[in-house]
Amino acid sequence: MTYALNRVTVPVTVDEEKCIAAKGCTVCVDVCPLDILAIDLAKGTAYMKFDECWYCMPCEKDCPTGAVHVDIPYLLR
Amino acid sequence: MTALSIQDGLSAQLMQRMTDADPEIRRIALMDLADSEDEDLIVPLLIEALQDVDANVRAEAAAALEGYESEAVVTALIGVLTDSDPQVGANAALSLGELKDASLGGVLLNALDASSGYAKAAIFRALKELKVAGSLEPALAAIADADADVRQAAVGVLGYLKDPRALASLSKVATQDADSEVRRIAVGALGFAPALAVVFPALADAMNDESWQVREEAVMTLGKLRAENAVPQLIAAMQDSYWQVRIKAARSLGRLRSRAALPALCEALVHPVSNLRKEAAVALGEVGDPAALPALEKALEDPDPDVRKLAKLAMTQIAR
Structure with a gap:
């Protein structure tokens, strides 16, 4: 049996087509109370750097282009 | 030129982004601008951005103007209530609704006559919490408006004013308006009546309303009174x-x-x-x-x- 050491899915996903971080936007990074989002400077898009999400949702709500999506676990919904 | 003195206060880089050809960069620059401190510098720029060619930029500016209370801001926001993009109008209505300074009531009242529909309802909603005496007459006139949204907002104004002169009209609206939400708000507004006898017939009537929300409100109002x-x-x-x-x-x-x-x-x-x-x-x-x-x-x-x-x-x- 293999162990899943690296999780490949994170709750906060960013649509790279829509993300405008390259144009100077940092809204999701700024609103996150846990400071777990970051801008990937190479790609010019936001991404989830640390998986400590509280599912509080401002990143999804405030994103000016609707690029951020938070997957809320079934049991929290 | 004011632009020069503005450039002194804000970073040249931000000013450059404010006039960038890309509307998304202008929009993000507006957000950064709204975060800076100096009101005298920000407000004229935000008002200017209400006329941007891009609707997203206009909408951002309308939202960012919330909390700035001056005649110029109110006039500019009223101006974009009828914007071709509904989001701009909605953001302007929200910002106007947050006004706290009753001395700006006059500006809102003056704009009522020339407006109709959505814009008129938004102005009444902004007037509601200001409770300016001058809004009694226009609100009484607007309860006959053809637009139910305007009637709802006008009845809301009367409910906040708590002026007994409105009771007769409110009783009539509570029982006769065609829109159930208007009737419900009117029934709730009757709760400020100084004496029960004046409003009792209307409330008793509302207890038999076909809409349960109106009946619920009537039952609550009777308990309150x-x-x-x-x-x-x-x-x-x-x-x-x-x-x-x-x-x-x-x-x-x-x-x-x-x-x-x-x-x-x-x-x-x-x-x-x-x-x-x-x-x-x-x-x-x-x-x-x-x-x-x-x-x-x-x-x-x-x-x-x-x-x-x-x-x-x-x-x-x-x-x-």
């Missing part, structure tokens, strides 16, 4: 086809400490909806008649723990 002579109607409302209305009837009967309501309230203790059982238990405690004790004792076996708790509380209230 401590309408002793409405007890028979309130007891009848305990048989309403909507439990939501029954809950409010139970609350009002509890407030009135009506002994006549005991049978109806005891009956509600076994209703399938637990929220109604809770409210009935509370009301029985308020009435304070020991005749309710057997029914409350049975409610101690209720499957809902909240009902059990409130029944126990009601029993100690009665014993006191």
Whole structure:
């Protein structure tokens, strides 16, 4: 049996087509109370750097282009 | 030129982004601008951005102007209420709705005549919390408006003003308006009446409204006005086809400490909806008649723990 050491899915996903971080936007990074989002400077898009999400949702709500999506676990919904 | 002095205060880089050819960069620059501190520098730039060619930029500017209270801001926001993009108008309406400075009421009042529909309703909503005396006349005139949204907002203004001169019109709206939400707001507004007699006929009428939300509001308003002579109607409302209305009837009967309501309230203790059982238990405690004790004792076996708790509380209230 293999162990899943690296999780490949994170709750906060960013649509790279829509993300405008390259144009100077940092809204999701700024609103996150846990400071777990970051801008990937190479790609010019936001991404989830640390998986400590509280599912509080401002990143999804405030994103000016609707690029951020938070997957809320079934049991929290 | 003011632009030069503005450039002195804000970073040249931000100013450059404000006029970038890419509307998304202009929009992000606006967000950064709204975060900076100096009001004198920000506000003129935000007002200017309300005229941007890009709708997203205009919408961002309209939202960012919230909290800045001056004649220029209010005039500019009123101007974009009729923007071709509905989001711009909606953001402007929200920003106007947050106004706290009653001295700006005059600017809003002056804009009423030239406006209609959505814009007019938004201006009335902004006027509501300012409670300026001058809004009585226009609000009374607007309750005959063809647009239900405008009527809702105008009736809201009258409810906040609490001017007895509006009671006759409000009674009429409460019973005769074609829109049920307008009737509901009017029924709620009647709660400020100084004497029950003036509004009782309208409220009694509203208790038979076809919309349950209106009936619910009427039942609440009668409780708020401590309408002793409405007890028979309130007891009848305990048989309403909507439990939501029954809950409010139970609350009002509890407030009135009506002994006549005991049978109806005891009956509600076994209703399938637990929220109604809770409210009935509370009301029985308020009435304070020991005749309710057997029914409350049975409610101690209720499957809902909240009902059990409130029944126990009601029993100690009665014993006191």
